[in-house]
Amino acid sequence: MKYAVIPVTPFAQNCTILMCEQTREAAVVDPGGEVERIRAILAKHALKLTRILVTHGHLDHVGGVAELAEATGVPVEGPHRADEFWIKMLPQQSQMMGFGGRVFAPDRWLEEGDTVTVGELTLQVLHCPGHTPGHVVFFEPEAGFAQVGDVLFAGSIGRTDFPGGDHETLIRSIREKLFPLGDQVRFVPGHGPTSTFGEERRSNPFVSGRYG
Secondary structure (H helix, E strand, O other): OEEEEEEEOOOOEEEEEEEOOOOOEEEEEOOOOOHHHHHHHHHHOOOEEEEEEOOOOOHHHHOOHHHHHHHHOOOEEOOOHHHHHHHHOHHHHHHHHOOOOOOOOOOEOOOOOOEEEEOOEEEEEEEOOOOOOOOEEEEEOOOOEEEEEOOEEOOEEOOOOOOOOOHHHHHHHHHHHHHHHOOOOEEEEOEOOOEEHHHHHHHOOOOOOOOO
């Protein structure tokens, strides 16, 4: 598996292209905006987009979903249905944040234990609420890779002061869902640099052994 991280929107949100090397099929995770730029990168590397994956319903992660889906005809998978209210609030989110995003209906809501495929890759779905109630994480065990959205960052964690957020739930999601996947797993967060679960378990002040 190969991946490319493309910061988009004024919030420098990490949109990610996941690629199956055997088939050249690809998925775009969290296309928050700058859809033409994302499509240009897919075309440059001769990748066939087969699906759009969504971690959660905040505008900076989904602002370009409707546009990309309409332009390419590929299905949208995710997030968990508990984030449906966030997707329906995209017009209000757009007004507050100063950039656009249209309401969309996922072709498939995702649940804990589901899988999604990209060519010959199989990604496991983990429901990790706390930042939003319907947040999901995508995990590829063979590559030791996870796309965690705004659950966990290098040195920090997701905000929990938005509607539906809950701090204790978020901490449980990280400690009980993510860290058991293994210290070696490298993750792409929703913003900022990549890290590993081991590094965050050891040094992240919000979720290391020293917390609480």
